[in-house]
Amino acid sequence: MKPSVSSLLGLNLIMYIIVVIIAGWAINYGIDNTYIKASAEPLPAHLFPIYYPMGNKATGLFVLFALIAGVVGIGSLISGMLSMMKEWDLNNLALASSSAIVTWGLTLLAMGLACKEINIGGRNETLWTLEAFVIILSATQLFYIGAVNAEMPQSTVHWP
Template identity: 55%
Template sequence: MANEQMKPVATLLLALNFCMYAVVLGIGGWAMNRAIDHGFIIGQGFELPAHFSPIYFPMGNAATGFFVTFALLAGVVGAASAIVGFNHVRSWTPESLPSAASAAAIAWTLTLLAMGFACKEIELQIRNSRLRTMEAFLIILSATQLFYIAAIHGALRK
């Protein structure tokens, strides 16, 4: 590729994004496990509660279920896009750019979607410190993922 100066920037952003996505996956996995362990018990002879939600989470507020679900999706796709990105940075050729750019763009859009639910959860206010941490990480990731996409596309210019 034409611009080797962007390679260290892209590598730094990739490492940062991968670590942050791993933290999001860890906290999201904890939240999902807690929701499964402490959710509604529905069996024979039990009736559904009046306001039953299939994505009920015992911590947080009404947006928590959507937030955690999409945060887990964004975390998995983001970690996978970081792996593809490391392959691109290693070879740094125009042929490896489309796969890295498309994976990064998909991860960024899912991160933006999860960030939207994080903003809704912040607006509704009732949440614990782990969910606040995941919200902060997703808000930061929405920016750093965009900067990574700009860095790998900026390398095409002379």
């Protein structure tokens, strides 16, 4: 089971790095074009600090939560990688599993916002790519959690 855990760990790490790069670019693009584009838009565009000219009303929250999920995912997977380099005991695997579950929750939140953005429509190819990576990561992160939990040794505590 250790090779499947390490391959899922590597795949998810690469995908979370790509999510962070694309979401960081989207935030930078939004910040660079906020003053120019939002000054000509009607009032709701002025309510948010960053205006995204390449998306729809769900783009701001989606990009923000995708960036948060990506950064937490990278940290979680680095923690899992370090626990793989150490002993494969219950404590290290429990640490990797718990941080992976938190990452999966944030990824599911970003996936829900991606689905809302897809439902609204009106976005460009870069956001399509970000949405696809977040949706795929929500499944592969679940497989990673299952593989880590399957690798955990059974507890030796016997209940009376």
